Amino acid sequence: MSEIKSNIKKSLDNAEKLNETLNSFLKIEREYALNRAEELEKSSDESPLKGFAIAVKDNICTKFSQTSCGSRILGNYRPQYNATAVDKLLKAGAVIVGKTNMDEFAMGSSNENSAFGTAKNPWDTTRVPGGSSGGSAVAVASGVVRAALGSETGGSVRQPASFCGIVGLKPTYGRISRFGLVAFASSLDQIGIFGQTSKDAAEVLQTVAGRDANDSTTAAVEVPNYADEIGKDIKGKRIGVPRALFGEGLDNEVRNAVEQSIENYRSLGAEIIDIDLPNSKYSIAVYYIIATAEASSNLARFDGVRYGFRAENAHRLREMYMKTREEGFGAEVKRRIMLGTYVLSSGYYDAYYAKAQKVRTLLKQDFLNAFDRCDAVLTPTAPSVAFKIGEKTDDPLAMYLSDIYTVSANLAGIPGISVPCGLSSEGLPIGLQLVGKHWSEAVLLNLANAYESQFPLGAKARFSVAG
Amino acid sequence: MKEGWEAIIGMEIHAQLATETKIFCACAANFGDEPNANTCPVCLGLPGALPVLNEKVVELGAKAALSLGLNVNETSIFARKNYFYPDLPKGYQISQYDKPFSSNGELTIMTAERDEQGRAGDWKPLTIRIERMHLEEDAGKNIHEGLPEVERFSYIDLNRAGTPLGEIVTAPDFRSSWQAYDYVNHVRRVLQWVGASDADMEKGNLRCEANVSVRRIGEEKFRNKVELKNLNSVRFMQKAIEFEIERQIAAHEAGEPVNQETRLWDEKNNQTRIMRSKEDAHDYRYFPEPDLQPLTVSKQFIEQVKADMPELPDAMHDRFVEEYELSYNDASQLVSDKDLAAFYEATAQASNNPRVSANFILSELLRELNNADKTAKDSPVSAENLAELIKTLDAGKINNNQAKEVLTEMFGNGKSADEVIREKGFEQISDRSTIEKIIDEIVEKNQNQVVAYRGGNEKLFGFFVGQTMKASGGKANPKVVNEILKEKLS
Ligand SMILES: [Zn+2]
Numbered sequence: 022m023s024e025i026k027s028n029i030k031k032s033l034d035n036a037e038k039l040n041e042t043l044n045s046f047l048k049i050e051r052e053y054a055l056n057r058a059e060e061l062e063k064s065s066d067e068s069p070l071k072g073f074a075i076a077v078k079d080n081i082c083t084k085f086s087q088t089s090c091g092s093r094i095l096g097n098y099r100p101q102y103n104a105t106a107v108d109k110l111l112k113a114g115a116v117i118v119g120k121t122n123m124d125e126f127a128m129g130s131s132n133e134n135s136a137f138g139t140a141k142n143p144w145d146t147t148r149v150p151g152g153s154s155g156g157s158a159v160a161v162a163s164g165v166v167r168a169a170l171g172s173e174t175g176g177s178v179r180q181p182a183s184f185c186g187i188v189g190l191k192p193t194y195g196r197i198s199r200f201g202l203v204a205f206a207s208s209l210d211q212i213g214i215f216g217q218t219s220k221d222a223a224e225v226l227q228t229v230a231g232r233d234a235n236d237s238t239t240a241a242v243e244v245p246n247y248a249d250e251i252g253k254d255i256k257g258k259r260i261g262v263p264r265a266l267f268g269e270g271l272d273n274e275v276r277n278a279v280e281q282s283i284e285n286y287r288s289l290g291a292e293i294i295d296i297d298l299p300n301s302k303y304s305i306a307v308y309y310i311i312a313t314a315e316a317s318s319n320l321a322r323f324d325g326v327r328y329g330f331r332a333e334n335a336h337r338l339r340e341m342y343m344k345t346r347e348e349g350f351g352a353e354v355k356r357r358i359m360l361g362t363y364v365l366s367s368g369y370y371d372a373y374y375a376k377a378q379k380v381r382t383l384l385k386q387d388f389l390n391a392f393d394r395c396d397a398v399l400t401p402t403a404p405s406v407a408f409k410i411g412e413k414t415d416d417p418l419a420m421y422l423s424d425i426y427t428v429s430a431n432l433a434g435i436p437g438i439s440v441p442c443g444l445s446s447e448g449l450p451i452g453l454q455l456v457g458k459h460w461s462e463a464v465l466l467n468l469a470n471a472y473e474s475q476f477p478l479g480a481k482a483r484f485s486v487a488g
Numbered sequence: 489m490k491e492g493w494e495a496i497i498g499m500e501i502h503a504q505l506a507t508e509t510k511i512f513c514a515c516a517a518n519f520g521d522e523p524n525a526n527t528c529p530v531c532l533g534l535p536g537a538l539p540v541l542n543e544k545v546v547e548l549g550a551k552a553a554l555s556l557g558l559n560v561n562e563t564s565i566f567a568r569k570n571y572f573y574p575d576l577p578k579g580y581q582i583s584q585y586d587k588p589f590s591s592n593g594e595l596t597i598m599t600a601e602r603d604e605q606g607r608a609g610d611w612k613p614l615t616i617r618i619e620r621m622h623l624e625e626d627a628g629k630n631i632h633e634g635l636p637e638v639e640r641f642s643y644i645d646l647n648r649a650g651t652p653l654g655e656i657v658t659a660p661d662f663r664s665s666w667q668a669y670d671y672v673n674h675v676r677r678v679l680q681w682v683g684a685s686d687a688d689m690e691k692g693n694l695r696c697e698a699n700v701s702v703r704r705i706g707e708e709k710f711r712n713k714v715e716l717k718n719l720n721s722v723r724f725m726q727k728a729i730e731f732e733i734e735r736q737i738a739a740h741e742a743g744e745p746v747n748q749e750t751r752l753w754d755e756k757n758n759q760t761r762i763m764r765s766k767e768d769a770h771d772y773r774y775f776p777e778p779d780l781q782p783l784t785v786s787k788q789f790i791e792q793v794k795a796d797m798p799e800l801p802d803a804m805h806d807r808f809v810e811e812y813e814l815s816y817n818d819a820s821q822l823v824s825d826k827d828l829a830a831f832y833e834a835t836a837q838a839s840n841n842p843r844v845s846a847n848f849i850l851s852e853l854l855r856e857l858n859n860a861d862k863t864a865k866d867s868p869v870s871a872e873n874l875a876e877l878i879k880t881l882d883a884g885k886i887n888n889n890q891a892k893e894v895l896t897e898m899f900g901n902g903k904s905a906d907e908v909i910r911e912k913g914f915e916q917i918s919d920r921s922t923i924e925k926i927i928d929e930i931v932e933k934n935q936n937q938v939v940a941y942r943g944g945n946e947k948l949f950g951f952f953v954g955q956t957m958k959a960s961g962g963k964a965n966p967k968v969v970n971e972i973l974k975e976k977l978s
Contacts, residue, residue, distance in 0.1 A: 080536075081536075082535065082536045088535065088536075090535070095535070098535075100529075100534065100535070100536065101529055101534060102529050102534075102537075104536060199536075199538060200536065200537070200538050201536040201537075202536055203535040203536045204535075204536065204779075206778075207778035207779050208778035234540065235538060235540060236538050236540075237538070237539070237540050237541065237779065237780050237781055238538075238778075238779065238780075238781065314775060315775075315778060317570075317773075318568050318570050318579070318580050318773070318775070320579075321570060321572065321578065321579020321580055322533045322535070322577060322578045322579045323535075324572060324574075324579060326574045326577075326644070327532065327533070327577065327644075328534070338574065342572055362773065365570070365773035365774075365775055366771055366773060367771050367773070370773075370775070374775060
């Protein structure tokens with residue numbers, strides 16, 4: 022068997038085998054992927070990702086596979102078109118082996134909101150993989166694929182990357198086309214990338230980044246050659262640390278690991294600077310107003326009229342809408358639609374949505390001020406290691422706080438990356454987060470690469486591909 | 489209107505901008521095609537699809553605004569208007585809200601009340617405030633008849649979903665149904681004139697809604713208003729407003745409540761009827777559309793659109809009155825249609841006789857066009873040919889009746905005026921010696937009448953003219969005949 026086909030077959034075999042335990046894929050496209058491997062084998066093109074196995078979160082449209090968004094309301098919905106990012110991957114020769122599990126409509130931090138069962142953390146299957154892009158994180162952490170696409174609205178790539186011990190990159194808003202990414206909160210959403218290493222992530226970013234005529238919010242900013250940038254010396258790079266954020270709610274083991282990583286960076290020649298992000302304390306509140314407001318509107322199209330699930334036994338239009346959405350959406354999605362509807366309602370708009378937008382501007386300004394003095398800001402990615410399945414399901418507020426370090430980057434539209442930086446006493450991975458100014462993905466990848474090459478994690482997930 | 493009362497009317501006009509493609513996708517903006525033929529992931533509202541603004545919409549929107557004397561804001565913001573309806577695929581309409589394309593404008597129209605027979609009284613200018621003009625996408629159409637199992641199912645055609653609209657909203661500045669009528673006609677003509685919209689109410693590419701309330705003269709506060717919809721022609725609109733004014737006055741006088749509600753015009757029964765009450769009013773939860781950047785329009789772009797703008801009908805009207813010395817009404821009629829105005833101007837210039845050109849076009853050509861169900865644009869007689877005819881008439885080579893006959897002939901076969909005149913043998917005899925010879929013979933034969941005429945019976949002059957014309961086969965130039973007869977009979 023040819024090399025591409027055998028690699029893809031191995032990936033598919035692993036996916037199927039591990040999926041029984043990990044539930045990271047909602048759909049494994051064996052036949053499709055093998056056919057594609059065969060086609061690529063025949064072609065003489067030397068495309069950059071030729072034969073590269075990749076997994077794609079199930080809220081990114083693929084016309085050769087389902088796009089369920091982890092929701093009953095879409096089920097095995099099959100889009101008519103490929104997302105721009107998917108088209109770019111295919112054009113570069115990548116082979117998409119399947120669609121990955123996720124919190125319903127990307128709403129969640131644990132994958133427990135998937136309508137199709139929780140994906141499990143491969144380091145400890147009694148724990149969550151993080152969310153919402155948990156399935157993609159698990160697919161990479163378990164070695165089924167070297168990279169995967171996820172999506173971020175408030176940390177949905179970085180947080181699961183941290184929980185699963187891999188690299189998770191959320192690029193600048195506007196860096197990757199959102200065309201074909203099913204919207205959760207349009208002004209925050211961005212396709213993100215998981216890699217076993219920052220090099221893997223950089224390779225995929227190189228392929229999917231850039232302006233797209235189908236997405237007015239993408240920018241015509243030049244895409245640098247990340248491979249050239251990633252291996253550079255980081256000596257003299259200035260890393261800002263907002264120590265005020267290292268207080269209450271931060272797990273001790275995580276704090277220690279991150280403090281150690283700061284020392285490690287110093288040892289690599291980086292300059293460590295104290296910075297202040299005074300408005301960060303409002304980030305979760307602002308995030309849950311803006312994200313839910315936009316979601317309440319974005320999810321209106323799931324009405325049972327044209328596609329997806331439609332409730333039976335509804336006799337009037339209103340009844341059809343209500344039953345379809347009652348039965349089709351899960352509890353968290355409904356909670357957020359209601360919150361979002363509320364904050365946009367007449368009489369409440371100014372107090373919530375308009376005010377949140379103002380604070381968002383201040384938050385962004387905090388970062389811009391910080392970046393006058395440093396190249397990146399370092400914090401933990403998440404306040405804890407992966408928590409137990411079920412631990413926070415009854416407490417949405419506690420769940421929301423697991424995004425406390427990540428949501429700011431989405432609100433400010435700036436890039437962020439999570440890099441493994443240590444293991445807890447129970448052997449669970451801990452991630453550090455670096456965020457940078459707009460369009461500075463190359464700087465973040467450079468810093469991440471320097472860290473992982475000098476201070477590798479030195480352990481692998483329990484459930485992962487051998488060798 | 490009943491003594492002591494006044495009507496307060498505000499208008500909303502939705503004009504479909506005449507683009508080839510939809511506002512946020514590349515689908516054709518065509519109606520009448522196979523249902524759902526002109527759709528794509530964007531206008532179907534499929535998950536993950538995103539809108540991209542069609543630049544042509546901005547250009548036509550600017551044309552529309554500027555032609556109505558409105559400004560174009562340097563920055564406007566698209567916003568989502570959220571509500572559920574099957575013909576609205578995304579569950580929200582992309583519109584504009586607090587930062588519209590154009591705002592705080594003013595428009596002066598000419599308006600006149602009409603009598604019972606619909607005859608206009610004095611035309612007077614009326615300035616109304618235009619609160620805003622914003623850009624938005626249209627919804628699709630629900631279909632409830634003519635398809636299988638319609639008692640169980642409704643059908644949806646999304647061909648219209650995403651066609652671009654300009655919505656023009658006035659302040660409540662109209663005081664009569666005829667003012668509203670003249671306003672809509674003004675807007676309709678101007679939008680057609682500059683090519684911003686086909687503005688055809690029957691085809692649905694111009695739709696209007698009227699907000700109507702009444703109050704006693706002298707009252708400061710507004711009373712409850714009623715929103716009128718389903719106004720499928722300007723005439724229906726006027727009738728609906730008129731009906732509503734009377735209905736509300738009668739209700740107020742009888743002490744019955746006038747509710748804030750939406751009413752439809754029922755053209756079968758010539759009355760308005762309730763569609764929904766205010767309790768069903770939506771909270772549209774507007775917020776800025778995050779999928780689109782703010783729309784910025786440069787001064788340069790505006791200047792370019794202005795520079796490319798044709799002369800507008802009002803300006804042309806005034807120029808016709810001034811330059812060509814036409815009456816107010818004649819000029820109005822000529823600028824009622826852009827092609828007619830252009831036809832007139834070409835004829836006036838080529839014939840060098842603007843007033844006769846106006847008379848001829850308004851009385852003769854328009855009649856021919858109406859009979860043939862044609863407009864100036866497809867007139868079989870070109871402006872050049874018509875001008876030739878007018879020149880011939882002017883030169884006295886044919887008379888007025890002959891000219892009319894020639895025009896009818898030209899209209900039928902497309903020939904030039906000269907050709908038809910020659911074929912018909914209408915060429916006048918203006919040669920003095922030829923006419924003198926005829927007159928000499930007539931004078932010779934009718935000595936009795938000559939004596940009587942010279943004796944003071946001046947009425948007999950007509951007799952000699954008649955005889956001369958008869959003898960010449962109607963071709964003698966009457967002016968020359970008159971002159972010679974006067975000489976010979978004196
Ligand atoms: Zn379309």
